[in-house]
Amino acid sequence: MINSILLVDDENLFHLIFEDACNLLDITLSLKSLNSAEKAEDYFKEIVAKTRKRPDCVFVDLNIIGSAFDGVELIRKINFEYGDNVVIGIISSSDDQFEQAKAMKAGAQFWMVKTDEIEPRLEQFKKDFDAYLNRTQKFTVYK
Amino acid sequence: MIKIDESTRKQFLECYNDREIMLEGHILKLIDSTGDQEFDSYIKIAIERDADNRRKRIDFNKEVQKQNTQLKKTEAENNDIKKRLRDALTTAEQAKNLAINDLEELQKRSQVELIGTIVKVSLWIVCAVGLITTLLFGISLFTGVDNKIVESAWSNMFGILLTNSFSIIGTIMGVKYASKKD
Numbered sequence: 264m265i266n267s268i269l270l271v272d273d274e275n276l277f278h279l280i281f282e283d284a285c286n287l288l289d290i291t292l293s294l295k296s297l298n299s300a301e302k303a304e305d306y307f308k309e310i311v312a313k314t315r316k317r318p319d320c321v322f323v324d325l326n327i328i329g330s331a332f333d334g335v336e337l338i339r340k341i342n343f344e345y346g347d348n349v350v351i352g353i354i355s356s357s358d359d360q361f362e363q364a365k366a367m368k369a370g371a372q373f374w375m376v377k378t379d380e381i382e383p384r385l386e387q388f389k390k391d392f393d394a395y396l397n398r399t400q401k402f403t404v405y406k
Numbered sequence: 407m408i409k410i411d412e413s414t415r416k417q418f419l420e421c422y423n424d425r426e427i428m429l430e431g432h433i434l435k436l437i438d439s440t441g442d443q444e445f446d447s448y449i450k451i452a453i454e455r456d457a458d459n460r461r462k463r464i465d466f467n468k469e470v471q472k473q474n475t476q477l478k479k480t481e482a483e484n485n486d487i488k489k490r491l492r493d494a495l496t497t498a499e500q501a502k503n504l505a506i507n508d509l510e511e512l513q514k515r516s517q518v519e520l521i522g523t524i525v526k527v528s529l530w531i532v533c534a535v536g537l538i539t540t541l542l543f544g545i546s547l548f549t550g551v552d553n554k555i556v557e558s559a560w561s562n563m564f565g566i567l568l569t570n571s572f573s574i575i576g577t578i579m580g581v582k583y584a585s586k587k588d
Binding site for chain 1: 432435436456457460461463464467468470471472474
């Protein structure tokens with residue numbers, strides 16, 4: 264089981280779906296959901312300032328509507344400014360290969376396509392998580 | 407894992423037996439019920455109920471999400487149709503204005519052409535009257551016929567024609583100015 268997950272997605276309804284899916288699949292008991300890139304950045308700033316434990320894994324939406332910057336930029340910030348061995352990736356309804364390449368360059372380790380059937384992808388991700396943590400898993404697209 | 411003391415355990419079980427109320431959520435997965443068959447069964451039922459509720463909620467939320475997506479798509483289509491209608495309306499408005507302008511231009515041009523024709527005819531009449539009168543006056547001068555009447559008529563006529571000529575020239579200039587394209 265993953266200790267803690269942070270989800271950054273503008274769609275509040277998806278927070279509920281993701282939380283329920285994680286609970287049903289025993290993926291994590293500790294899930295935090297934020298709906299803007301700025302809030303996620305502030306959250307990481309606070310973690311660094313107060314030397315609190317970072318989440319083990321971060322799922323970031325590609326287009327976080329209402330945010331000053333997109334998911335790829337947030338991943339870059341978390342990876343290079345605040346993150347320390349955080350497994351991070353994109354969760355998006357898009358399956359654009361150009362965006363996937365951009366995300367990979369920014370430090371994303373996975374890309375999960377967000378459709379109705381999210382559970383099988385989360386299950387597969389759960390199996391791969393340890394390899395992500397050990398940095399032995401190559402960039403994977405779950406679709 | 408969390409160990410539940412005997413009194414709390416009893417209260418949980420009573421609450422379930424009397425009112426069908428159970429613990430729910432992530433905490434269930436952290437409670438240690440090993441060695442206590444009754445409480446273990448309670449925890450299993452609670453986890454199952456919680457999972458059922460979550461499954462129902464997840465299905466419902468997915469349905470809502472699907473409807474939201476459909477609504478957004480329909481809204482985008484509506485906006486597109488509205489935009490196309492607005493564009494068509496603007497084009498029609500522009501075409502209407504163009505047609506009105508053309509019609510006005512046509513009316514103005516035919517009026518100007520009519521005035522021009524009148525002016526030209528008037529100019530020819532003026533010239534012809536002038537020439538005829540001058541010719542008559544010339545004949546009367548050479549033939550020695552009494553030319554008092556023709557003389558005064560010629561001078562009157564010439565004076566009137568001269569005055570009218572300026573008026574006609576003025577009109578011609580006005581017509582030219584009016585018919586000039588911007």
